[in-house]
Amino acid sequence: MKFIKENHLSFNVIFLIFIIFSTVLPTKINSTENPNLKHFDVNEIENLIKSYNFEPYFEKYNKYSKALVGIPYVSNVLIGSEKKDEVFVIDLNKLDCFTYVEYVHALANSNNYQEFKNKVREYRYYKGEVDFYSRNHFFTDWINFLGVSKVEGADLKEKKTLNKKNETEKYLEGIPLKEKYINYLSFKKATKIISDLKGSKNHYIVGIVSDRIGLDVSHVGFLLWDKEGNAIFRHASSKSKYMKVIDEDFLEYIKNKPGIIIFETK
Numbered sequence: 257m258k259f260i261k262e263n264h265l266s267f268n269v270i271f272l273i274f275i276i277f278s279t280v281l282p283t284k285i286n287s288t289e290n291p292n293l294k295h296f297d298v299n300e301i302e303n304l305i306k307s308y309n310f311e312p313y314f315e316k317y318n319k320y321s322k323a324l325v326g327i328p329y330v331s332n333v334l335i336g337s338e339k340k341d342e343v344f345v346i347d348l349n350k351l352d353c354f355t356y357v358e359y360v361h362a363l364a365n366s367n368n369y370q371e372f373k374n375k376v377r378e379y380r381y382y383k384g385e386v387d388f389y390s391r392n393h394f395f396t397d398w399i400n401f402l403g404v405s406k407v408e409g410a411d412l413k414e415k416k417t418l419n420k421k422n423e424t425e426k427y428l429e430g431i432p433l434k435e436k437y438i439n440y441l442s443f444k445k446a447t448k449i450i451s452d453l454k455g456s457k458n459h460y461i462v463g464i465v466s467d468r469i470g471l472d473v474s475h476v477g478f479l480l481w482d483k484e485g486n487a488i489f490r491h492a493s494s495k496s497k498y499m500k501v502i503d504e505d506f507l508e509y510i511k512n513k514p515g516i517i518i519f520e521t522k
Contacts, residue, residue, distance in 0.1 A: 296348035302369040309367055314457040317521055320363040321459065321478055321490055327351050329492045329499045336388040338430030344386045346376055353476050354398075356492040356501055357461055360478070361402055361521065393428055394418050395463045395473040396436060399519055404461060407518040409449050410439035420470035427470055438472055440465045440515040447507060449518065450479070450487050462489070463517040464510065479506055479518065 294300070304323060308316045330350035336342030348359055362375035374384075379401050382390045392398035396418075418434045421427050440463075441449060453460070459480050463473035477491025487506035493499065510516055 298369055301348065301363075301372065305363060305366055305368060305372060312457075313364065313522065314459065317360065317364045317459040318480065321360045321480075324348065324351065324356060324360065325490070325501045325503065327356075327492070327501045329353075329494050329501070331494065334391070336391065338388065338428075340388075342386055342388040342391065344377065346373060351492045351501060353492045353494070354395075357476050357478065358398075361404075361461070364521070365403075389430065393431060394434075394471075395476060396438065396517075399461065399463070402461070402519075404519040404521055407449060407453070407460065407520055409445060410441055410517075411445045412442050412515050413437055413439050414465075416472055417469055418472060433470075436472070438465065438517070440517045442515050443511055443513070446510060446516050446518075450506065453479075454481060454485060454487070456481070459521045461519045461521060463519075464513050465515040465517065467514050473517070474513075 296304070304320070308319045311319065327348065328350050329352065331352055333347060333350055333352050333355055334343075334345050346359075347355075351359070358376060358379050362372050362379060366372035366375050377384045377386065379398065380391060381387065382392060382401075392401065414437070416436050416438050418436055419426050419428055419431050420433050426433070459478050462477055462479045464475040464477075466472060466474040468474075475491065475494075477489050480488050480490060482488050482503075489504045489506040489509045490501070491504070492501045493504070
């Protein structure tokens with residue numbers, strides 16, 4: 257905005273400052289999900305592991321996943337491609353949905369930072385080999401390395417050609433196409449399964465099935481229950497109004513999705 261009269265400058269500057277403070281600051285203060293400003297360096301990760309190391313497994317899982325609530329969501333946090341050398345990344349200060357689940361699972365299954373680092377490598381890469389071509393890019397490949405068990409009861413089945421974007425393109429250049437049948441739960445069946453699981457102290461890893469032929473899932477996160485017994489989806493949300501790790505109502509989140517796959521973390 258251009259000020260025409262010089263003697264109006266002070267008034268307009270004061271007015272502009274007033275607008276900034278009256279609109280931006282209250283939005284941050286009233287936010288229901290405050291950003292997590294903690295910086296997780298190696299020492300802080302070590303301390304986090306030690307803080308809950310002697311808790312029962314389900315408690316460790318809950319506390320590690322909760323410790324990262326509020327951490328910013330950032331897409332494409334891993335480094336590596338067909339044209340760029342793979343870098344082994346560990347960064348708990350910016351997460352996508354995949355790395356959030358991966359880090360929490362590694363924390364819950366480690367006794368110190370070095371074990372945590374080794375676990376992340378084992379989960380992320382086939383045979384632990386840090387290479388773009390060895391990375392477990394797709395949920396249904398990656399989940400096999402976590403030592404979790406699938407919750408049975410799938411009532412839907414679909415054939416996917418993983419990595420196929422369209423007739424001429426791939427999602428990830430250099431990674432071959434792979435045909436795979438995906439067994440998953442419809443919303444109706446998932447609702448019953450979740451009701452049966454209610455009261456469980458375990459966390460569950462959930463994949464939200466994608467409606468695209470070349471992707472097995474579109475999103476991942478944790479299913480757990482709050483103190484009132486409500487099913488909660490704890491995940492790194494890419495929605496513009498959140499862009500961080502949050503808790504949401506699980507059934508509300510999945511009601512319009514194609515279906516889900518559930519794995520028990522115990």
